[in-house]
Amino acid sequence: MTMNRHAHLITEQNKLSNAGIKKVCFLVLGVLFVACLWAGASVARQTQEHHNAYRDLQKLKSEMIRLKIEEQRLLIEQQTFSSTPQVAQRATTELGMFFPTNDDRQVIVPASGVIGIKKVANDEKN
Template sequence: MRAFVLLLLLGLVATSAIAVVLTRHQHREAFIALSKAENERDELNIEFGRLQIEQATWSETNRVEQIATSKLGMKFPEGADVVVVLP
C-alpha cells in the first residue's frame, strides 16, 4: 500500500513538472508573438506618420493652386465672371 501511494505521488509530481514545462513553453511562445505584434504596430505607426506628412504636403493650398494654374490652366474668376443666383 505504501509503495502504491509513493508511486502515485511520484507520478503526480512528474505530471506537475511536465505541466510546468509546457506552461512555460506556451508563455515563451505567447511572449514572442506579442513582441512581433508590438514591432509590427510600431512600424505601422511610423508609416502612418509618414503618410500623414505626405498627405499634408500634397494637399497644401499653395501646391494645389500652383498645379491648378500651371497644369490645368485654371484662374480665379474676375468680378464680371461671378454670377450670384438668388432663390
C-alpha cells in the same frame, strides 16, 4: 496481520502514484513556461508591428499634406492660365476691344526734335 502485510503495498503504490503526479506536474509546468515565453514573444512582435505601422502612417500623412499643397499650387496655376483667354474674350465681347491690324498700328518716333508719326509697313510686325 493481514493488514500489515498489505500495508507496505499501499505505501509503494502511494510512492509510485506520487512520482507519477510529480512527473505530470513538471510536464504541465514546462508546457505553461513554454506558453508564457511564446505569449511574450507574440506580444513583442505585435508591438513592433504596431510601431512600424504607426511610422508608415505618419509618413503617409506627411506625403498627403505635401500632395495637397502641390494640388493647391497646380490649381492656382491652372486658374492663372485659364483666366487669360477669358480676359481676352470678355475684352472683345463686352468692351468692344479688338486686336489691331497692320493698318491700325502706328509707331511714334522722334524726328529732329519734332515728334512724328510713322505708319508701320506690312513687313514690320511688332
